[in-house]
Each structure stands twice: as structure tokens, then as C-alpha cells.
Amino acid sequence: MSTTKKHTVDDLQAIADRIVSEAKGDEQIEVHVSRSNDTDIRVYQGELEHFVSSQSAGVSVRVIKDGKTGTSHAGTLDESALREVLAEARENATFAGFDEWAGLAEPDSVPVVPQELWDDVLAAYPTQKKVDIAMELERLAVGADKRLRIDSANYADGAGEDAFASTKGIRGSYRSNNCYASVEVLADDNGETQTGWSYALGKNPDQFDLRDAGTKAAQRATRLLGAVKPPSKRTTVVLDPMVTAQFLGIIGSTLNGESVVKGRSMFANRLGETVASPLITLIDDPTDSRAYTASEMDSDGLAARRNVLIEGGQLKMFVHSSYSARRAGTKSTGNAVGAGVGCLALQLVPGNKSQAELIAGIDEGVLIDSVQGLHSGVNPISGDFSTGASGLIIRNGQTAEPVREFTIASTLQRMLQDVLAVGNDIDWLPMRAAGLSLVISDITMSGA
Amino acid sequence: MSTVTGIGDLATEFDQGMLARVLEKGRSTGAGFSEIFIEDRRNVSASLDDGKVESVSSGRDFGAGIRVINGETTGYAHTTDLSERGLLAAAESAAAAASRGDGGKHVVNLGKATRQKVNDIVIVPSSVPKAKKIELLMVANEVARGTDGSIVQVSGRYSDATRRILVANSDGVFASDEQVRSLAVVSVVAENDEGQLLTGYDSMGYTIGFELFDDGAVEELARRAARQAVTKLKARPAPSGAMPVVIKQGSGGVLFHEACGHGLEADLVSKGASVYAGRRGDLVASPLVTLIDDGTMTREWGAIGIDDEGHASQRNVLIENGVLTDYMWDHIRSVKEGRAPSGNGRRQSYEHLPMVRMTNTFVLNGTDEPDDIVRATESGVYVAKLGGGSVNTATGDFVFGMTEAYLIENGEITEPLREGNLIGNGPQVLADIDMLGNDFAMGNPGTCGKDGQGVPVGDGQPTLRVKTMTIGGTAA
Numbered sequence: 067m068s069t070t071k072k073h074t075v076d077d078l079q080a081i082a083d084r085i086v087s088e089a090k091g092d093e094q095i096e097v098h099v100s101r102s103n104d105t106d107i108r109v110y111q112g113e114l115e116h117f118v119s120s121q122s123a124g125v126s127v128r129v130i131k132d133g134k135t136g137t138s139h140a141g142t143l144d145e146s147a148l149r150e151v152l153a154e155a156r157e158n159a160t161f162a163g164f165d166e167w168a169g170l171a172e173p174d175s176v177p178v179v180p181q182e183l184w185d186d187v188l189a190a191y192p193t194q195k196k197v198d199i200a201m202e203l204e205r206l207a208v209g210a211d212k213r214l215r216i217d218s219a220n221y222a223d224g225a226g227e228d229a230f231a232s233t234k235g236i237r238g239s240y241r242s243n244n245c246y247a248s249v250e251v252l253a254d255d256n257g258e259t260q261t262g263w264s265y266a267l268g269k270n271p272d273q274f275d276l277r278d279a280g281t282k283a284a285q286r287a288t289r290l291l292g293a294v295k296p297p298s299k300r301t302t303v304v305l306d307p308m309v310t311a312q313f314l315g316i317i318g319s320t321l322n323g324e325s326v327v328k329g330r331s332m333f334a335n336r337l338g339e340t341v342a343s344p345l346i347t348l349i350d351d352p353t354d355s356r357a358y359t360a361s362e363m364d365s366d367g368l369a370a371r372r373n374v375l376i377e378g379g380q381l382k383m384f385v386h387s388s389y390s391a392r393r394a395g396t397k398s399t400g401n402a403v404g405a406g407v408g409c410l411a412l413q414l415v416p417g418n419k420s421q422a423e424l425i426a427g428i429d430e431g432v433l434i435d436s437v438q439g440l441h442s443g444v445n446p447i448s449g450d451f452s453t454g455a456s457g458l459i460i461r462n463g464q465t466a467e468p469v470r471e472f473t474i475a476s477t478l479q480r481m482l483q484d485v486l487a488v489g490n491d492i493d494w495l496p497m498r499a500a501g502l503s504l505v506i507s508d509i510t511m512s513g514a
Numbered sequence: 515m516s517t518v519t520g521i522g523d524l525a526t527e528f529d530q531g532m533l534a535r536v537l538e539k540g541r542s543t544g545a546g547f548s549e550i551f552i553e554d555r556r557n558v559s560a561s562l563d564d565g566k567v568e569s570v571s572s573g574r575d576f577g578a579g580i581r582v583i584n585g586e587t588t589g590y591a592h593t594t595d596l597s598e599r600g601l602l603a604a605a606e607s608a609a610a611a612a613s614r615g616d617g618g619k620h621v622v623n624l625g626k627a628t629r630q631k632v633n634d635i636v637i638v639p640s641s642v643p644k645a646k647k648i649e650l651l652m653v654a655n656e657v658a659r660g661t662d663g664s665i666v667q668v669s670g671r672y673s674d675a676t677r678r679i680l681v682a683n684s685d686g687v688f689a690s691d692e693q694v695r696s697l698a699v700v701s702v703v704a705e706n707d708e709g710q711l712l713t714g715y716d717s718m719g720y721t722i723g724f725e726l727f728d729d730g731a732v733e734e735l736a737r738r739a740a741r742q743a744v745t746k747l748k749a750r751p752a753p754s755g756a757m758p759v760v761i762k763q764g765s766g767g768v769l770f771h772e773a774c775g776h777g778l779e780a781d782l783v784s785k786g787a788s789v790y791a792g793r794r795g796d797l798v799a800s801p802l803v804t805l806i807d808d809g810t811m812t813r814e815w816g817a818i819g820i821d822d823e824g825h826a827s828q829r830n831v832l833i834e835n836g837v838l839t840d841y842m843w844d845h846i847r848s849v850k851e852g853r854a855p856s857g858n859g860r861r862q863s864y865e866h867l868p869m870v871r872m873t874n875t876f877v878l879n880g881t882d883e884p885d886d887i888v889r890a891t892e893s894g895v896y897v898a899k900l901g902g903g904s905v906n907t908a909t910g911d912f913v914f915g916m917t918e919a920y921l922i923e924n925g926e927i928t929e930p931l932r933e934g935n936l937i938g939n940g941p942q943v944l945a946d947i948d949m950l951g952n953d954f955a956m957g958n959p960g961t962c963g964k965d966g967q968g969v970p971v972g973d974g975q976p977t978l979r980v981k982t983m984t985i986g987g988t989a990a
Binding site: 110113114115116117118119120121122123135136137138139140141142144147150154157158159161162163164165215217218252259260261295298328329330332405438439441442443445447448449450452453454456470471472473474475476477510511512513514 | 560562563564566567568569570571572573574575576577585586587588589590591592593594607608611612644645647648666667669703705710711712713746752754755756785786787789865867901902903904906908909911912913914915932933934935936937938939984985986987988989
């Protein structure tokens with residue numbers, strides 16, 4: 067990790083360094099120190115509904131002694147709390163079990179790919195203009211159609227400062243900020259109500275496309291009006307980019323190296339095998355600055371890096387933290403997330419057709435506009451996949467009537483194999499995965 | 515009644531005069547209402563995986579949130595600086611955020627802090643050596659692994675949290691509470707002959723102390739989780755399409771949480787973002803259904819002495835014999851409506867604004883024998899364990915997952931099924947409940963998410979049947 071970047075946070079780094087310097091003997095200590103400043107604004111019917119101003123700070127300490135790991139955190143940077151946190155982590159370590167693989171990350175000399183994580187315009191943005199943005203988004207979203215009314219229009223931003231240090235000599239600090247505006251609308255017709263949601267993103271609010279966000283939210287709500295429950299059958303689905311991004315997030319979790327070494331992955335022992343359609347090349351690349359979750363390092367303090375997980379349908383690798391890598395007898399891929407392992411910024415290599423072109427090639431199917439209940443109906447260990455959905459019927463190459471209150475189901479293993487086409491409409495969503503349109507065959511749709 | 519020792523009352527640690535000055539500062543820009551919420555939360559957790567206690571963790575968060583309401587606008591600021599200076603600064607920020615010119619001086623008088631005790635804590639978690647907490651995980655691991663040769667992996671988590679809160683507001687509300695929660699969860703992976711991985715999961719959590727783990731409770735928990743995974747070794751794909759669904763006692767409270775609970779929260783109702791808006795006095799469910807939300811339910815996961823706005827928790831009847839009787843309320847919405855709050859104003863932490871939340875939400879007993887409900891069902895699905903769920907309150911469409919389910923054939927429970935979601939529309943499903951058992955039980959501890967905030971909730975119901983629901987499996 068670089069220590070010469072312009073956006074270092076010296077006072078937090080000093081705290082992290084000081085705690086690490088208290089290590090005794092062969093004790094390993096890792097410290098994360100953070101401070102953040104967030105704004106959350108909500109407007110409703112032209113009035114400011116709430117304005118929340120948050121100042122938070124905290125410190126987390128991990129101590130490893132004799133193969134035993136203890137952690138502790140405090141939600142303050144008070145001097146007495148800092149002492150208490152180290153003492154608690156040490157005490158906690160004495161109660162943990164012996165783990166022969168326990169240990170902090172060793173520096174691996176992979177260079178950091180610098181990211182633009184701080185925006186000065188956002189940092190100096192006037193408060194009143196933030197409120198105005200939410201007000202304008204509300205007007206744009208509900209103004210277009212008499213059937214629309216507002217649920218909420220929001221503006222939010224956050225500025226964070228983080229410092230890291232460990233007894234292995236990895237250390238560094240950085241600051242980052244981000245912002246977004248979002249809107250939820252309700253559309254009413256004939257006693258029926260549908261909802262739509264959208265958002266605007268940018269490095270700073272001047273880059274927001276509020277008109278686009280308002281239009282999308284309005285469209286999502288109004289195009290579902292009159293939706294009916296479809297009959298049950300097997301069909302082809304087109305996943306909208308947002309849905310694909312959620313799907314990729316689940317696929318990413320099945321490629322988690324820690325799950326593999328602990329016998330919780332359906333893909334264990336399948337490296338090098340064909341696990342997906344040849345159209346699928348899945349990459350985790352937090353160094354791609356277009357990704358919403360682009361980052362410079364993982365939570366072990368190692369440089370974030372580009373990893374090709376599935377290439378042309380062939381399983382190439384699993385993602386690892388330094389801990390899971392040690393257990394698996396391999397090297398960290400820079401994917402430590404918190405105390406575990408995870409993908410940082412997934413993307414599929416895009417195909418060459420737009421969503422409309424993909425739909426044009428489908429006689430009978432469903433465009434899945436949104437899904438509900440991925441957390442309750444998908445099991446990334448067994449691969450069972452079942453989720454509530456709403457969307458539009460596809461007939462003779464065109465979208466037709468809206469449908470809702472149905473589920474789509476398959477297994478994760480089969481869905482990867484059943485991908486018929488990948489769209490070119492890559493969308494850098496505010497998630498850990500980018501979206502694009504994805505066509506998958508042989509999905510069970512359950513409705514009436 | 516045993517006496518709780520080791521948990522101090524937060525109200526005795528802050529000077530009332532100082533609190534009153536902070537509340538006055540909150541109203542200095544013309545606001546009609548100001549509130550201070552102080553929270554001191556300590557937690558201990560430990561996780562076991564792959565036979566090892568991988569990590570033992572602890573944490574402390576201690577801070578205050580100041581809320582100022584001026585007309586339709588709420589200003590909120592929070593701080594970890596609990597000195598008078600720090601609190602006054604936060605109050606000033608909140609007041610500025612909700613500013614409407616100069617409001618002059620408002621004197622606040624706070625009496626003695628009010629308290630309502632809904633739980634007896636016998637063994638305060640901080641008095642228990644961490645080694646004993648770790649021991650629970652080791653036992654759970656051994657018991658789960660010993661259940662069946664097919665079990666290839668076990669993980670477990672122990673956690674306890676002690677949350678002390680104090681609420682004071684410019685209306686004179688001054689109250690405090692201590693909330694102690696203990697939780698254990700066990701997850702199991704089993705592998706069948708074809709190399710497929712199947713999972714089992716169970717949890718136990720109550721608003722009590724370490725006495726939760728008396729009498730081999732963790733062993734039972736581990737056996738249940740293991741049995742669930744083993745049952746699925748021969749599971750077939752769940753069916754797809756609409757059919758009768760029988761839901762076992764104590765497993766399907768989440769159905770009501772999603773099908774109507776959220777839709778009865780007054781903040782969503784007042785924005786017209788609920789299918790239940792404007793329907794008080796209407797028949798909104800089968801006449802068999804009486805739905806209660808009860809924060810006073812001793813020991814249960816959603817039990818609270820006071821809510822996070824300082825109001826005593828209470829038992830609220832939401833639906834009585836199928837008729838919608840009332841919504842759930844927080845401060846803002848109850849003031850607007852000119853009525854008493856219902857003890858449902860909750861927040862995740864001092865960093866969050868309170869809003870309307872459920873506590874323990876459950877359906878009262880009916881009269882059917884549970885066995886008769888299954889016997890009366892020619893074919894359908896029997897759900898023995900539900901997972902999470904979610905709802906779009908504006909449309910009423912909701913889903914919930916079944917993590918343990920069986921086919922019903924000719925009035926008998928037969929083959930186990932793979933996992934999947936069920937989907938339905940709230941008002942329709944409530945109307946379609948056509949049998950209700952007499953075997954009420956509460957279900958697993960839950961964390962309810964809303965607007966980015968999670969709070970602990972409980973749910974429960976007797977065995978019941980929904981005439982028709984859509985099962986999201988893959989089999990024809």
C-alpha cells in the first residue's frame with residue numbers, strides 16, 4: 067500500500083501506528099481506524115422531511131497470539147477507549163481456539179492501482195443545494211404523469227477517512243467520499259398501486275442526471291400498472307441489468323475461497339472445468355475505476371487487483387484473503403472483506419447486443435424487471451434458486467403485458483450453463499457488481 | 515422476582531438539569547419538539563467454524579442522538595461526546611437542520627425516569643466467563659457432527675448484547691431501560707451420495723441472560739439444525755404453481771410480518787404506501803385471524819420495556835376476528851393523528867432516526883387440531899421452517915423462503931422438498947387462511963430490516979392452512 071498519496075489521514079494513521087507499536091513479543095496486531103461524516107436528506111411533497119447529520123468514528127483491533135485470534139471494536143476514538151479495545155482484543159484472544167492458519171497478511175509487493183476516491187467539489191457542496199436536488203428529483207419523478215405520487219426523494223453523501231496498520235509492516239491511510247440521489251414513486255390506476263425506484267450517481271452532485279432518474283422511476287412504476295399473475299411454465303428470461311448484478315453477487319459468493327476450503331462450495335474441486343456457458347467471462351476487478359466499488363486495497367491492507375474467475379465458461383480461480391489462502395495453500399487474491407472473503411467489484415465481459423436486440427430474438431419469454439426475496443429463496447451452498455419477480459411478458463420479439471406475483475426458479479449451477487446471450491448494456495450500478503442484460507433459458511416460472 | 519445486578523440504570527448517570535438544557539438548545543430555532551436518546555451497548559460474540567473457535571470479539575458503542583422536529587421537518591445529529599458541551603453541539607446541529615428562525619426559550623422539566631420491566635434477567639452475560647460461552651459452541655459442534663455421518667461441516671455463533679438506553683424529550687418524557695439479549699445459531703452442511711450439499715440452520719434467541727443456555731438448550735439446537743440438513747439429503751425439487759400450504763406452528767409468523775405487519779405501520783400508511791391505508795374497521799383477513807403486536811411479551815426476542823422514543827411497550831390488537839382495528843404508531847404519526855403512541859417507535863442505534871417498527875407479532879390460536887389440518891389437505895405443501903421474507907407494502911406482494919418443507923399427499927406429510935420461495939399478495943393470503951390450529955408457538959428470533967435499519971423482532975402462530983399460495987419450485 068502506498069503511503070505517499072495526497073489524501074492520507076495523518077492523525078488516524080498515528081493512532082493505528084501507536085496501537086500496533088504496543089505489540090509484545092511475537093504478538094500480531096492489526097488496527098483499522100475510521101472516521102466518517104454522512105448526510106441523509108429526505109423530502110416529501112415539497113417539504114424537507116428529515117435531515118440527518120452523522121459523525122461517526124471507531125477503531126477495530128485484531129490480536130493474534132499463539133495461533134489464537136481475538137478482536138474488539140469501539141465506536142469512539144477516546145483515549146481511554148483505545149486502551150480498552152486493545153486490552154479486550156488481547157483478552158478475547160486467550161479464549162479463542164488454536165488455529166494453525168491464524169495470522170495477519172504478509173506484504174506481497176503487488177502495486178496499488180490508484181483510484182480517484184475523493185472529490186473536492188462534493189466535499190465543499192453547499193447544504194441547501196443538496197436539499198434542492200432532492201426537491202428537484204421529486205418534481206421530475208412525479209411531474210410527468212398524473213397517476214404518479216411520491217413515496218420519498220432522497221439525497222445522501224458520505225465522507226470517510228480510514229487508516230490501517232499491522233505488525234507485518236502493512237500500513238496506510240486514505241479518504242474517500244461519495245454521493246447519490248434516489249427516488250421512490252407510487253403509480254395508481256383503478257384502485258391498483260405499483261412502485262418504481264431509481265437513483266442518480268456521480269463523483270459529485272453536479273454529475274447527477276436527475277431527469278433520467280426521475281423518468282426511470284416513473285417508467286418502472288407505470289409500466290407495471292395492470293400487471294397480472296402469469297401462468298406457470300418453463301420459459302426463457304431476460305434479466306434486467308439490476309437483476310443480473312444481484313445474480314452475479316450470489317455467483318461471486320460461491321467462488322469464495324474460504325467456502326471452498328471449508329466444504330461449502332458447489333465448485334470445490336472443479337477448477338479448470340466448464341461450469342458455465344462459453345459466453346460467460348466473470349471478472350472481479352476493483353481496479354476498474356468505472357466500478358462503483360473500485361478500491362485500492364482489501365481489508366487485509368493488500369492491493370486490490372483484477373482477477374478472472376470464469377473465462378469462457380471455464381472455472382479459473384477462487385478469491386482469497388490471506389487467511390483462506392494460507393489454508394488452501396495458495397496466495398491471497400486481495401479479496402479480504404471484513405474478517406472474511408468476498409468479491410469486490412464483479413463484472414461480466416459484455417456481448418454485442420442491446421437489450422432490445424436480445425428481446426427481438428425471443429419468441430416467448432419474460433423480461434425480469436425486479437426480483438424480491440433473493441435472501442430467503444436462494445441458497446448459495448446447495449445452489450437452489452427461487453425468487454419472487456415482476457416484469458413484462460416477451461412475445462414475438464417484443465415486450466408485451468406486465469406480470470407480477472410470480473417466482474422464477476432453477477439452480478445456480480444450471481443457470482450458469484443455460485445462459486443464451488450476454489448484453490452489451492453494461493451498467494455501473496451502486497453495488498459490488500456491474501449489471502447488463504442476461505438471457506437465460508429453461509427457468510421455471512410459477513404463477514397461477 | 516430476582517434482582518438484576520451488574521447492569522446500571524443509564525438514567526442515574528446523567529444530570530437531569532443538563533439533559534433539560536440540551537433539550538432547550540434543541541428547540542432554540544423554533545422547533546416544537548426536541549429529544550435526546552442515549553445508548554450504551556456492549557456485545558460479546560464468538561464464532562466457531564470447521565471445528566475451531568476462530569475468533570472471539572467484543573465491542574462497545576456509547577453515544578447520543580438528538581432529534582428536533584419543526585413542523586414537517588426533522589433534524590437529527592448524533593455524537594459520541596457525551597459531555598454537556600458535546601451534547602449541546604449535537605443539539606445545535608439538529609436544531610439548525612430543522613431551523614425556522616428564532617424560537618426563543620423553552621423550559622423543559624423532567625421528573626423521575628419512568629421504567630417498565632418486562633423481563634427478569636437471571637444471569638447477566640457480563641458475569642459469565644467467556645470460556646463458558648465458547649464451551650457452548652464446542653458442544654454444539656460435537657452434537658451436530660455426531661448426529662449423522664453425512665454431516666461435512668458445522669458452524670456456530672454465540673452472541674450477547676446488553677443495551678442500556680435513556681430517552682428524554684421536551685414533552686417531559688423521561689425513561690430508561692436495559693435490554694439484554696442472548697443468541698446462538700448453528701449451521702450445518704450435509705453431503706448426499708451425488709455430492710450435493712444440503713444445509714440446515716436453526717437459532718435460539720431471547721431477551722434474557724445466560725440462563726437461556728440451561729438444560730441442554732444448545733444440544734437441542736444443534737440436533738435440530740443437523741436434522742434439517744439430513745432430512746434434505748433425499749429431498750426432491752419443490753413443486754411450482756398454486757396449491758394449498760400448511761404452515762407448522764411457530765414457523766410461519768414471518769408470513770404475517772410480511773403479509774400485513776409492515777403494511778400496518780403508520781408511517782407507510784400515512785403516505786398511502788400500504789394496501790391497508792384507510793381500511794380500519796374493514797374485514798381484511800379471514801375471520802379466524804386475530805393479530806397482535808406485543809412488546810411486553812416476556813423473554814421474547816422483540817420484548818422491550820420502553821420503545822426508543824421513551825414510551826412503555828404495550829400489547830396492541832391489530833386485527834381482531836379478521837377486522838382491522840389499529841395500526842402501529844411512533845411519536846410523529848401519533849401526534850399527527852392526535853392519539854397515544856403504541857410503543858412501536860424503534861431504532862437500530864443512537865445513530866438512527868426512530869420509525870414505526872414491530873416488536874413481537876403473532877396470531878392467536880384457533881380451534882383446529884393440527885393433525886386435522888394436514889388430514890383435511892388432499893395435496894399441497896407442509897412448511898416446517900420458514901426463512902426470511904420481504905414485502906412491497908404498496909402492492910401487498912410478498913415472498914418468504916421455506917427452508918424445511920414436505921409434500922402433503924392424500925392428507926399425509928410425505929417427501930422432503932428442496933428450498934424455495936413462496937409468493938403471495940397480503941390481503942389475498944390473509945383472506946385465504948381457512949384453517950387455524952390450537953397449538954400456538956413463537957418462532958425463531960428475527961432481525962427486521964426497514965429503510966436500512968435492523969431491529970430484533972419476534973413472531974409466532976399456530977399451525978394454519980392457506981387455501982392457495984404460489985410455491986416457487988422447479989418441479990412441474
